[in-house]
Amino acid sequence: MSTTTCVQLDELQKKPTSFHRCIFSGPSLNSTAIKEEKTSLVSQTEDARQSVLLLKGVREQYTLVNDHTIPAILNPGEILVKVLAIGLNPIDWKAPAFNFGIPSLPWINGRDLAGLVLQVPGENSRVRVGDIVLVPSTDYRDIRKAAFQEYAIATDFNAARIPSSTSIHASASLGVAFVASVLALGVSFGLDFSVLSKSPGPNLPQIISQLDRNDIPADIQDECFASESERPQRGDWVAIWGASTTTGLVTLQLAKLAGLRVICVADVARHGAKLLESGADLLVDRHDTERAVEIIRGVTGGKLRYAIDIVGKDTAALLEKTLDPSGHSHLLGLTGLPKERNPGIRYHTVPIKLFHTAPTVGESMVRWLEDLLESKTLTLPEIVRAEGGLEGINAALDLLRSGSVSGKRIVVGLDS
Structure with a gap:
């Protein structure tokens, strides 16, 4: 069994007492180099506790609890992270509002975080104590990995190290969107990122082919192991409905790296300039949906084969009309797909579980993300900073729910 490396950690997983920040240089909480003094993170008490946001009931707001247990390391390869910033996602308010994605109550939510590594599995771990990392928490059934708490497992x-020149807060908004984008393009559509001339990434179809099918959750096996000989080629068109979202912007950038031509459907007046800067080949305004379908079909000559919807079932049904129905087209819906299916179109959902259930897949993705950030090949989302720490998350989620923050990500800092 490997030894555990930690920052003055007194067997935290058994009986937490105290631990301290290490002195290090890294990405600043204000996007400048930080040099933190060795200050106590948890007071030396008989039983160290943490603050968390608990969801105690459906259709309720989150409740701040200040005496919750610090999550314990239970499995090989796990790390302990001091949460410094939390990126908010629509699922964070939709889950309690519509009662889905909540395994039990009370529960801790939150899917995107960035923070300081306090404990690692051993000396050979690719992540080191003192690293600043971003973590996409896709394993939402494990409450220890949720973002709405001071310490997370x-x-x-699944942890990507953040370069010293990169904003921690902006990084906290990126993780889940990046995972969804890479899996959509690389697994569902079969795009090979290893052939990129700039910042090459993983060949996910090849990595998956070496996995035991039985090691993959049953509900994503067909998506992961489907044989697909006709993969996107340089110059092919892909349409993205909801392109101004963080997932849309990341997908646009990765598709352009792979040499695809990208049609972006969005509010062009509000987000057109940003989409053009990110490489969009064609902008289509989302407000006139019939016209949007006509434009996409006209530009692609009715031969569009790849489309990604990030909005919902209704817009996925509109995108379906833009595709070539001759038997070689693909429609991926992140938040829903049409109920009635066209036999000439293959329908996809993102196999998000693959990221945290297949170590070779997850590690290949976070290593690529590290390279993309280090080389500044990937542009980070534009963010809005919310104040108040954990206690301010309810108000920030109300702002997110209102739709008044469009094309940006709300990030809550816990570093004050």
């Missing part, structure tokens, strides 16, 4: 193959 992650696996080392």
